[in-house]
Amino acid sequence: VQAAVDIGGLRDGVIPFDSLDLMAVEAERAATVFRGISLSRSALWGPLASARRDLDELAASTDVQLTQAAETLGAARSFLGGSGDRRYLLAMQNNAEMRAQGMVLSYAVVHFGGGRITFERQGPISDLALDGPTATPIPPGTQEVFGITEPTTLWQSVNSTADFDWSGRAMVDMYRQATGSPIDGVVTLDVPGLAALLRVVGPVEVPGLAGPVSAGNAGRVLLNDLYKGLAKGDDQGPRREALGAVADAVITRLTNGNQDLVGIGSALAEATTGGHLRVWSAAPTEQEVFLRAGISGGPARVDADRTFHVAVENRTGTKLDYFVKPSVRQEVRFSGRTDVVVRTTVVIDNQAPTGQPPSYQLGPDQYSVNPGDYTAWVLLWGPAGANQQASIAESGLTLSQAVVRVGAGERREAVFDTLIPGAVRDGELTVRLVPQPRLEPVDLSVTLDPQGRKVEGATSWNGPWDRTRTLSWQVE
Missing domain, CATH: 3.40.630 (Aminopeptidase)
Structure with missing residues (x-):
């Protein structure tokens, strides 16, 4: 990468194709190194075998990322005019x-x-x-x-x-x-x-x-x-x-x-x-x-049958989303040996100031009554093939929706239940969570209720939903 940088950065709008080409070559070369790391664990046991498995998984993941980087740099070259205007x-x-x-x-x-x-x-x-x-x-x-x-x-x-x-x-x-x-x-x-x-x-x-x-x-x-x-x-x-x-x-x-x-x-x-x-x-x-x-397409492009996506859209003509702070809570529980039910609670916290005069930003408009009134169009895309109330296939996933009116200074919520048939596969449960790109990341929390079953992996996670999050558990 440093060699590519030495060739040249972006100078006066000139595209540094030589740098892109060199970075693509080096990314592919590095990928081949990681591709050859995986070795047999047959002679290892206990912690050594586990450590070797972790190393192999890291090497395989790095190989995929570097190969993808090389491929993307090649596509970027033509996208940036390397093969014509x-x-x-x-x-x-x-x-x-x-x-x-x-x-x-x-x-x-x-x-x-x-x-x-x-x-x-x-x-x-x-x-x-x-x-x-x-x-x-x-x-x-x-x-x-x-x-x-x-x-x-x-x-x-x-x-x-x-x-x-x-x-x-x-x-x-x-x-x-x-x-x-x-x-x-x-x-x-x-x-x-x-x-x-x-x-x-x-x-x-x-x-x-x-x-x-x-x-x-x-x-x-x-x-x-x-x-x-x-x-x-x-x-x-x-x-x-x-x-x-x-x-x-x-x-x-x-x-x-x-x-x-x-x-x-x-x-x-x-x-x-x-x-x-x-x-x-x-x-x-x-x-x-x-x-x-992952720089194009929708949330269903990978593992559609394990993917969730939540969006809160503005159903008024106001500019209130600067003040609206959604949060999402998911509670996961088993339903039989392999099915899973996920309850998704979307909380809409409208932090718009109260008692304000009408304005372009706060409204009201033809869709609201008072300044600061927010009408949230809450959309939950659940996994493809899942069962959700009043759902429809959209964007490759299973979509349910609710309309929630939230006054200035108020909090309201929408709740959805999703049944995922056969969610536990080969002893593993995985959910993939794709965020909505808001001004500030949505707060996300996910908890798994073991219900007496042996589960390997942390049963709760919370943090900023600022990127796609994939959570997995080993289940017996």
Whole structure:
């Protein structure tokens, strides 16, 4: 990696293809080393055999990660214009009004050509308003649940579904219909993702804002401060211009001067881990690589029959998600020898200030009564093949939903029960938990009730749901 860095970082928007190529070669070379580590444990016993097994598992996991890194770097080379010019829609997502991801409210068009990155145009997403739906096929479950939001007409609804593989394709079609110009893919980035880049490029100053915007204050400035003092019906132009100006300042910093390639890569990896950065490519071979790497697609891309995903979406036109702090509690218990029941409790804590006058940020609007009223669309995607109340197949999983109204300063909850047939397989129970990319990670707790059965592994876990969490137990 250091050798690749020595070749060159990102200088004045020039893509360092030599560095990418060298890193891909070295990642594959390192993978072959770990691939050959696994040895027989037949002559070992007790703690030595256990330690050898742990080492073999670590080596195998590292081999997979390095091989995947090499594959992803190869796809990134062509995605970044290494095999010809490319143009992408950069969709900026606002975490103050949540869908399965942040709502798309602004955009830029990125061009990779001649070994350089440039930005052709940018503005509010209203510049790309459509007068009717695109021809993008909508899966039956997605149509039944989200069709009412017009996801192929309204940019604000295109990512209500959890399946970014579908949303990315829809955004490409929507851009073509709005402009008459084709693009080669989509990159989505929300405010936490922008903050990750600010940690690399440093604070930026924007006219009209009181001080520099940094990684530490980007969420507060962009999702709260810019809304303060705006009454319903006020001109939103200055706020949108300020938001666009921050993104423009980061882009300008990235494409001018010498930028740390490893730092940028680490920031993008951090954003990807939490779902704050997503990529969709119209090139099928690239898209397959991005799906395997976890930077595209939906929660069902891996182990769909063990996966849970929870989203709390805003059913009003307010910008209240800055104040809404969901938490999730899962209680797992056995039902027979191999079946498992999971009770998921989603708590919606609306920390919006009480007693406030009507405003653009707090409402009320046509969907609410008082300032600060929040209508939560609580969506639980359970494992494929599971049994849930009033469920439907959507995004490759089993979706149930509830609508919960929460006043300012109030807490409410929604409860779902999921029966997973045959969840214990070969003596192992595994659940995979994919987060919603919010401004702050959701608090998650999971407990397993052994019910007298012998269980190997901690029976409780709690912490920030800031990345996909996989929990496993050995069960007798």
